[in-house]
Amino acid sequence: MPNIVLVGFDKNRVKWVQERTDFIIRNMGLSDDAITTILPAETKLCRNKSPAPFLIVRGTNGRKIRKIAKALHFDFNADVEVEKINGFFSSGFHDKT
Secondary structure (H helix, E strand, O other): OOEEEEEOOOOOOHHHHHHHHHHHHHHOOOOOOOEEEEEOOOOEOOOOOOEOOEEEEEEOOHHHHHHHHHHHHHHHOOOEEEEEOOOOOOOOOOOOO
16 A cells, blocks of 8 residues: 655645645556555755655555656655555555445
């Protein structure tokens, strides 16, 4: 399950970024499998303290998360971290019924 984390976007822009991210994920055919998380944090560049929002794409399928990361990077021209994880324990909440 890919998890796209939006980190440090200001409250005026985060809704647009989330909607655009969800649109991209739907167009990739991954909307049944992906989730978007908003992490309201203050991110600053060390050198000049200017805002530095970024995205994290994490999941167990390396090929899928790299594809998502490339699409988001292209669309937003923002830094995107890619984290391949070994697994997760499902709560069953997201399972289809």
